[in-house]
Amino acid sequence: MEMYNPPHPGEVLKELYLPEGMGVSEAAKKLGVSRQTLSAIINGRAGISADMALRLSKALGTSADLWLKMQIKYDLWQAKQKPPKGVQKLAA
Template sequence: MAVNFARPMHPGEFLREEYLVPLDMSPGRLAKALGLPRTRIERIAREEIGISTDTALRLARFFSTTPGFWLNLQQAYDVETEAPKLAADIARIEPYAPVGQAA
């Protein structure tokens, strides 16, 4: 099993560092362009909340990406941050093996 020492990247960090900062764009300006409350983009950029499907659709349109791009960032972050918290519970789950087959 490979060990990953990098910390998970919140999609808000990616939005901030790869789009907002280089474009010299404020979260408020982006929110206005997306037709969203300013606080939603501010909270995403501060890594307080995640990216919803609604937000992913809007970001994809604005930045000419895909909704899946944004949702995959969110999903990867969620898995990386939740897996350590649930590791003990997950380890107790016995994999399904049909009758007559070894696990």
């Protein structure tokens, strides 16, 4: 069954995985990325790349697949809200 309006992975990261009281700057430093990069993810302005998924899996003890699957579910649901126009079948 398809999830209705899945959360952005950044929201999940912020709400469930970042230790309480840890700022974005400190978390970004521990992940080896810029504060701007992590902030964009947490605030839903950027997605989880394969590289970021590997960083999160190592830092949090999760799997990279978890983060990439969350991102795919989010992206696909968002795309389905505005289906592409002008697409025709390639074969008869």
